[in-house]
Amino acid sequence: MRSLAVTLLTTCCAFRLASATVKCYCTDDHCVPYGACDGAVCLVGILRENNQVIRTCGSRPLGCHRDEDDRWTDLCACDQPFCNTFSYLRAHTRFAFQKPFGFIYLFCCT
Secondary structure, eight states: OHHHHHHHHHHHHHHHHHHTOEEEEEOSTTSOTTEEEEESEEEEEEETTTOOEEEEEEOOOSEEEESOSSSEEEEEEEOSTTOOOHHHHHHHHTTTSOOOOOOOOOOOOO
């Protein structure tokens, strides 16, 4: 009985770990061209050294960040299958990092 309980617990833990990964596009050096990887989150970002867009797997916190570290200028982490596209990066960083413009309001009489 104890052996059965240990087996069930181990199976549940293994299933939980397997389901905690997400499949992502992968264009990093360790990937085959146009390949895929499995990770905790999908990453898409722009490399600081050459402005190249890289898509890979990782373990960063969800969301988009600017100047995250020495490697990335912009970096987004998402948790849906194959979410690490350039359009995702652009849509989530275009307005998030822009500084607000000062507006001048003009009122006129008619």
